Amino acid sequence: MITDPRIEAYLLDLAPTHDAVQADMERLAATRGFPIVGPLVGRLLMQVARSVGARDIFEMGSGFGYSTLFFARAMDDSGRVVHTDLDPKLSAEARQLLGRAGLASRVTFEVGDALEVITRYAGPFDVVFIDVEKVDYPAALDLARVRVRPGGFIITDNVLWRGKVADAPETYDAETRAVDAYNRSAFAAPDLLTTILPLRDGVALHYKTGETPRRTRPSSPRLMAPTPRSLHPSITIKKK
Numbered sequence: 001m002i003t004d005p006r007i008e009a010y011l012l013d014l015a016p017t018h019d020a021v022q023a024d025m026e027r028l029a030a031t032r033g034f035p036i037v038g039p040l041v042g043r044l045l046m047q048v049a050r051s052v053g054a055r056d057i058f059e060m061g062s063g064f065g066y067s068t069l070f071f072a073r074a075m076d077d078s079g080r081v082v083h084t085d086l087d088p089k090l091s092a093e094a095r096q097l098l099g100r101a102g103l104a105s106r107v108t109f110e111v112g113d114a115l116e117v118i119t120r121y122a123g124p125f126d127v128v129f130i131d132v133e134k135v136d137y138p139a140a141l142d143l144a145r146v147r148v149r150p151g152g153f154i155i156t157d158n159v160l161w162r163g164k165v166a167d168a169p170e171t172y173d174a175e176t177r178a179v180d181a182y183n184r185s186a187f188a189a190p191d192l193l194t195t196i197l198p199l200r201d202g203v204a205l206h207y208k209t210g211e212t213p214r215r216t217r218p219s220s221p222r223l224m225a226p227t228p229r230s231l232h233p234s235i236t237i238k239k240k
């Protein structure tokens, strides 16, 4: 990965795995050499989902459900995360593992091309997570952008693509070209506020701008009245 191994080890030590199903998934990924987001990015997924009060999440490329586990944990039973994968075996495995974690009832399992499956959902989603084949990233972004609500997030893994995006553009392979095109198009998008975190293999956070529900101000004049100076702890009233 792109971070200094010492820093990676330090960060992993701060966020140990306590959950048995999560630990089993991490062992499974290590044994098979299967690419999961890992506990640090998993935590970020959960944090973003919680911070926007997510109840509707769509995942593009879910594997055996490791990233799904963090999204499902971020919500209560009224929330729903759509798990998608091309591979029916991975989907069945995810169903079994998330069932063991007691979270399967929060997950809708879809087998097929996530770029096609998402078109069957009108949205809006609070969060869309992209982790499919890298050549499909630009198309996935276009599909996600119109289905995530203002105030929600698109989150995308591997956007620094093992550091290859920093190589000379003329040496790019097809995947690196697609990831670079994805990043450039996201930064140029007027409706997205984008940051790339150099965590693990690079994670993009795209905040969807636009109309968001505002907090209603208290209408009662009494509630709106400024605090009397005598009650304000930081103001000393001089005695005459």
Ligand SMILES: C[S@@+](CC[C@H](N)C(=O)[O-])C[C@H]1O[C@@H](n2cnc3c(N)ncnc32)[C@H](O)[C@@H]1O
Pocket (backbone or CB within 6 Å): 035, 036, 037, 038, 060, 061, 062, 063, 064, 065, 066, 067, 068, 084, 085, 086, 087, 090, 112, 113, 114, 115, 131, 132, 133, 136
């Ligand atoms: C990097 S793995 C996903 C890992 C998962 N997000 C996690 O962190 O646990 C990518 C997965 O996406 C699936 N995939 C790739 N292209 C896809 C597509 N167009 N639609 C659905 N699944 C896809 C692959 O089968 C693979 O399981």
